[in-house]
Amino acid sequence: MKNFSTGAARSLAIRTAATAAFAFLAAIPAQAATTCSFRPNAPDQHVVVKGDTLWDISGAFLEHPWCWPQVWGMNRDDIRNPHWIYPGQVVYFDRAHGRLTLNKPGTATDAGEPPVVRLSPQLRTDDLGENNAVPAIPAGAIEPFLTQPLVVEQQALAGAARIVAAQEDRLYLVEGDRIYVRGALDGATSFQVFRPGKELVDPDTNKVTAYEAAYVGTARLVKAAGPGTDVHTFVVTKSVKEMGVGDRLLPTPPAPLRNYVPHAPARPVVARVMAMASESNYAAQNQVVTVNRGTLDGLDVGAVLQFYHLGQTVTDPESKGFLGFGKARLRLPDEQYGELFIFRVFDHVAYGLVMQVTAPVQIGDVAKSPE
Template identity: 30%
Template sequence: MKLSLNAMTKGLFITALSSVMLITTAYANNPEPTIKADAPNRYIVEKGDTLWDISGRYLDSPWRWKEIWATNKQIKNPNLIYPNDVLILCVIQGKTLVGVDTGEGCAGVEKQLTGSTVASAVTVTSVANSIPPIPMSAIQHWLDKTLIVNPEDFNTTPYVLASKKRNLITASGDKVYTKGVPLIVGQRYGVYREGEKYVEPRTQKVIGLEVTQVATGLVTSVETNGVSSLQLLDSYGKEVREGDRVFVELDDSIPPVFYPKPATVSRGGMIVRVMDSINSAARGSVVAINLGSMQGAKPGDVLTAYQKGPLVRDTMDSDMPVRLPSEPAGMVMVFNTFDDISYAYVLSSELPLSIGDQLLPPPYL
């Protein structure tokens, strides 16, 4: 997703592209995924399950779940799963697949898969109660009010100058005054707090600025000296302060449903921040990575995190230090993308993940 404030104010381990192409070629020539030996023949989906967890019951490579999923051609959203659905393991036309049991067992799954069932119309299913790919509660904060924008654009937006009550802290129901580019009377605007800057490790260039929306307001008047009056309508857990920036609320659009899949990015990346932590990330944590929409990252992309191998002494060669190879340490899934940065959820971690850990599409095993 690209976020440009220009429009709003007016109304180590880098992999060459050839490496990614080699990975893509390997995907095309790869054999079918292997079903786990202990995969359940019958599984009842429970509330609180995630698509990733269910996929992991059947595959060692859960990102390949679509290759074993028997989609129902009579359903508009054939990949949705709901609590109390009964998943069964079937061999259909020589392939081992997982499908939803409609009461006819594997024969019914085969009918759905081949489209031989008689239906007067395609059934439309609701996304609302479906099983999410990952726990939505873990990422909701990073979906609702937190964005990454261009810092140069951010610094050109109007700022909160003062409040009507002349207090330093204001909240919902108060009036504040902004200075800068005149706002539009009757227009809703967001009030945003400056957060952390993101730096590209290779170049040390600032590639993004994290901002958090703290309030929404309605413009009631605009003066000729560039001062606009903003009546605060809602606040989001934080007070409005002098210096906060004001611009049109950005539509941080996330697809209603996204599915884990191997990333097809133009280069490798790395973890550049562990959110809400200063040290390391474990399963269930959120991290920021230096791959965004400009590098081809999309919601649902799965990447393997690698940790740099330790230095050891070669006692057979005059105690020379030797760096051991990087080893896979966990997996992350992108859920929100910006130009050069994305937020990702830690799906698994054999070792605690840290800033600087390298990221590549998962090996297609």
Template identity: 35%
Template structure:
């Protein structure tokens, strides 16, 4: 492979002061974590490991590979040693099973979340969706293996998700309703219909299915497994809306809901800095109420943008994050702790 020059980084900027000369990749590593050993900002790995920004995550790294620093025409580059001989990272793509390569981020956390959560962007459409009207033998709650009756237009033989309304996402400043969170209760298959009443078999349930639960076709959303982390190319200023599940205090690798979405320019892979609001104090001379500057507290990467809201994964948290913390474009001028 050809050498990849770190065009935007120099030896004294962008690299961690304690960056190792060599690092051997181990099972369980992620590209983000490996980059964090070398770079002050791990999400900048595409600027070091590829020349062409149009190529999505071309570097495929495996346990046992060795990443090392070397001089590339006066700038730092990352080299890669495999089992036989020495190669350099480049924008060439090799077709290999994804399970063998090191993941860009801990994807299991994202996969599990997407299976169990989704957003309705038009809450007014909620009344038009199919819903559970009864359980077998007049039960008001049902479990896996039971039959349920659903009112709505369902297709025989298809599998559906059963959901319950969770959080209502609203803009704190304007009051605009941004969407409704739906939490997965289980899955069912439509067996037959009479009029607008369908008989369904419950295939799985992680909670008891109740009357009025919502029935929807399973969401066809393919998880992007080759994230290209990057800062938004325009200013984004929003807040953490909620933590699905009702948790208030937030740590690393937790999912958060943000009050910005596709209409605000957010895309999969966009990295945002979390800033905690500064304390309010009283000026000892004038008696004025003053707000102290905010404190950088972490990084969030967007993995599922909707029109008005987004879900993001906390990739770094140097302090406990909270609902209401501000998110904005990341600053590059400060070295951060490895995560």
């Protein structure tokens, strides 16, 4: 096991990490944002453990966990330069000043300066690495949705290249097989292969806006179509399901952003749940759903929406309808029951991770900007 030395370089690295962590928890008064009020039963402290998320930690202190960037002094620019906290650190609730801090309230170090963190000699240096930092949300729940085309919008499907033939007329392809592709490549050389599936219908317009897509593997360009040929030559680099003629290709997306700062959308958004990632008709906490709004509607990565069940229409038992006939019909208010964290966005659709909910999420449910 590696031990820390007392050299200047190691000392600087430790102090830098501590400074960054303190900056991440720099507090503002709770009353500065009414939506970011502290819970009446908030604990005095929380010891950060492996498996914690920033959402979980914030939920122990705040009425609305998603607004922790406001209370901890972050903004959207911090996505590009994130500050981290790590297992073993203690987050304190300084009730006197209405803030969160890494220093115990009332101690000599609690003076607004970055703390000097004393690390035991047996602590590994790589424990300060990014991989050990506390994530904003459960990363494992969304990993497949960051890199695989599980939803493909109508325009993207129409322009996608497709497999038109295979080496030696093979019906199903495996790694190393050659395939022949027709369509525009737009300068890309690495592609994901998918198979279009069920149509996704916008609940508001009843029009098809996207398609579910079964990810089947990846392929790499070997030789682009030249004079006298109509197809590009590819080689299959990965096959996770049966791949064959008719499957489509899209360029491999860039490395996804994994440092999330939750925030309300820049402008009001009212979305509807279009589809579930699971085979069920319902979704629960830490499951993924697709909504019918995207970047063109004001959503971006990190946006938070609130779930609502549409209010039911009921009969007023003591009323009289028009001209005394029948009973009056009353529409009950929509009921807010949870929150949705947007983590991948396309033009007209987006993936969201279901956060704390008090009821199952259903297709057609409303998800709109926090009030």
